Amino acid sequence: MAMACNWITTVSLVLWLSFLVIGAASSSSPAPNSSNVDGSNTDLATLLAFRGQLSDPLGILARSWTTNVSFCRWVGISCGRRRERVTVLSLPDMPLQGELSPHLGNLSFLNKLNLTNTGLTGTIPSDLGRLRRLTYLSLFGNGLSGSIPGTLGNLSRLEFLILSNNSLSKQIPSELLENKKGDIQVDPDVFMSHRLISYRELALATDHFSENNLLGTGSFGKVFKGQLSNGLAVAIKVLNLQLEQASRSFDAECRVLHMARHRNLIRILNTCSNLDFRALVLQYMPNGSLEMLLHSEGRRQLGFLKRLDIMLDVAMAMEYLHHEHHDVVLHCDLKPSNVLFDTDMTGHIADFGIAKLLLGNDNSLITASMPGTLGYMAPEYGSLGKASRKSDMFSYGIMLLEVFTGKRPTDPMFVADLSIRQWVHRSFPSELIHVLDKQLVQDASSSSCNMMNEFLPPIFELGLICSRDSPDQRMSMSDVVVRLTKMKEEYIKSTSVARQTVFQ
Numbered sequence: 001m002a003m004a005c006n007w008i009t010t011v012s013l014v015l016w017l018s019f020l021v022i023g024a025a026s027s028s029s030p031a032p033n034s035s036n037v038d039g040s041n042t043d044l045a046t047l048l049a050f051r052g053q054l055s056d057p058l059g060i061l062a063r064s065w066t067t068n069v070s071f072c073r074w075v076g077i078s079c080g081r082r083r084e085r086v087t088v089l090s091l092p093d094m095p096l097q098g099e100l101s102p103h104l105g106n107l108s109f110l111n112k113l114n115l116t117n118t119g120l121t122g123t124i125p126s127d128l129g130r131l132r133r134l135t136y137l138s139l140f141g142n143g144l145s146g147s148i149p150g151t152l153g154n155l156s157r158l159e160f161l162i163l164s165n166n167s168l169s170k171q172i173p174s175e176l177l178e179n180k181k182g183d184i185q186v187d188p189d190v191f192m193s194h195r196l197i198s199y200r201e202l203a204l205a206t207d208h209f210s211e212n213n214l215l216g217t218g219s220f221g222k223v224f225k226g227q228l229s230n231g232l233a234v235a236i237k238v239l240n241l242q243l244e245q246a247s248r249s250f251d252a253e254c255r256v257l258h259m260a261r262h263r264n265l266i267r268i269l270n271t272c273s274n275l276d277f278r279a280l281v282l283q284y285m286p287n288g289s290l291e292m293l294l295h296s297e298g299r300r301q302l303g304f305l306k307r308l309d310i311m312l313d314v315a316m317a318m319e320y321l322h323h324e325h326h327d328v329v330l331h332c333d334l335k336p337s338n339v340l341f342d343t344d345m346t347g348h349i350a351d352f353g354i355a356k357l358l359l360g361n362d363n364s365l366i367t368a369s370m371p372g373t374l375g376y377m378a379p380e381y382g383s384l385g386k387a388s389r390k391s392d393m394f395s396y397g398i399m400l401l402e403v404f405t406g407k408r409p410t411d412p413m414f415v416a417d418l419s420i421r422q423w424v425h426r427s428f429p430s431e432l433i434h435v436l437d438k439q440l441v442q443d444a445s446s447s448s449c450n451m452m453n454e455f456l457p458p459i460f461e462l463g464l465i466c467s468r469d470s471p472d473q474r475m476s477m478s479d480v481v482v483r484l485t486k487m488k489e490e491y492i493k494s495t496s497v498a499r500q501t502v503f504q
């Protein structure tokens, strides 16, 4: 099959490493003067060694980097306030031309290294892996070649690693992928942004779309787990082109995910599209869905705070789509099976196959096509096809009730005149223990925390308000984020106070 596959991602070239700082070890006690002086000398020697490898055609370094003034005042250098140690080396867009000195690894206080578009060649020295305070590293837009050193996996504080627009090998070092210090989210489009993916490669990645790699089957096609040749695990959604709807769904999902970027939204990495084959390459989520977390056999214990966190993840992504994105995006099918988890159990909203954009000043639109899912669908959306931010709010409210009751809205106990909402409402606010997920009952009645009186009423109230029949009476996603954030803070405070009391 001859394929013309297009990259839709050409712009974002950021390898985003997000590390959870676990008990950040503080090493900031003032160093004795003698080592201060030594350190300062090392920095001076390092900068001179760095300069020595560069040809500096405009003579900027030759003029500014002179030893009759402190290096803290050299162009492109910043020092810390307390010590004469280099914390920033930033010379973007300045022609330097030459190779990076391995001595840079000695700048032990360096926090930011920005050498974007500076005409560097040669390889990235593995010594950069010793810059343990580094949070930002950009070598974007140079002529660097060779492989990305695995030692960069040692940089536990790194948040941005921007290496694209070089001639580096596309292999992602396993040390970067496997760093266990926190959840590294490798944003793979750096490595793929100028490379074409083919049907053949997707077939290879999925062992010819083998059933063994099947993650799920939906109405529009199948989703496979795949491993690209650079080692990256991805989810590959293959559309069933016999269905006209599938193409539309493909277009909707591409349009939304291509524009929208948020830590709690699933990322689209690439697409492969021609007349008889269409696929989306998506971020792979190894830890299943909220649906599985809540309802699978032998489900694990899921605490109150974790549930709050998950619903906050969902709310933040939806707030972004509803209020912060230039076009309002409606998801139209929010439900627990569309919330997926990464290695760190951070929630990501997936499946934008029926998402809609609100254009201009519109607050709602009428759609004749595919409604959402029974149980989560707002009444006006189900009956009139009227989609709006408030119809997403309804689905969110139902999901919130489901997360804290452990009951699906489609549970057989909910029949014609008893919905999950009415069932919760009957116990609100003083009898909530009867509707609370059994897993939480123990927590709720333990004396260490006032969950029963302090936290259950507001959380269930939020679910009830969001799922009101009348769209106008539902809350907005921004208000939900504010309330949940506050609740989370108070819950953490109250449990830590309780813990202190126990230990006193």
Ligand SMILES: *[C@@H]1O[C@H](CO)[C@@H](O)[C@H](O)[C@H]1NC(C)=O
Residues within 6 Å of the ligand: 033, 034
């Ligand atoms: C270290 O610095 C302090 C204050 O800056 C000074 O009083 C002290 O004499 C210095 N010690 C040495 C060994 O230089």
Ligand SMILES: *[C@@H]1O[C@H](CO)[C@@H](O)[C@H](O)[C@H]1NC(C)=O
Residues within 6 Å of the ligand: 066, 068, 069
């Ligand atoms: C430092 O020396 C350079 C020449 O080596 C001179 O151009 C510059 O003015 C001097 N700067 C100061 C602050 O003395």
Ligand SMILES: *[C@@H]1O[C@H](CO)[C@@H](O)[C@H](O)[C@H]1NC(C)=O
Residues within 6 Å of the ligand: 090, 092, 093, 112, 114, 116, 136, 138
């Ligand atoms: C690094 O330099 C680039 C190019 O000038 C600039 O766009 C970017 O904001 C800089 N990054 C930081 C963190 O200063």
Ligand SMILES: *[C@@H]1O[C@H](CO)[C@@H](O)[C@H](O)[C@H]1NC(C)=O
Residues within 6 Å of the ligand: 042, 045, 102, 103, 104, 105, 106, 127
């Ligand atoms: C700086 O780093 C280089 C190479 O990593 C090393 O050989 C050298 O000994 C170091 N210099 C100092 C002063 O620590």
Ligand SMILES: *[C@@H]1O[C@H](CO)[C@@H](O)[C@H](O)[C@H]1NC(C)=O
Residues within 6 Å of the ligand: 129, 150, 151, 152, 153, 154, 175
């Ligand atoms: C840094 O990374 C390299 C290779 O990934 C590893 O061999 C080395 O032990 C690491 N060093 C430290 C100090 O963690």
Ligand SMILES: *[C@@H]1O[C@H](CO)[C@@H](O)[C@H](O)[C@H]1NC(C)=O
Residues within 6 Å of the ligand: 141, 165
């Ligand atoms: C990256 O490099 C390519 C090819 O050299 C160039 O066309 C493109 O404009 C560069 N991207 C950026 C953002 O500078």
Ligand SMILES: *[C@@H]1O[C@H](CO)[C@@H](O)[C@H](O)[C@H]1NC(C)=O
Residues within 6 Å of the ligand: 286, 287, 342, 343, 344, 345
């Ligand atoms: C999440 O996935 C990682 C890696 O696949 C696994 O080690 C971890 O145990 C999972 N966590 C949960 C809560 O399932």
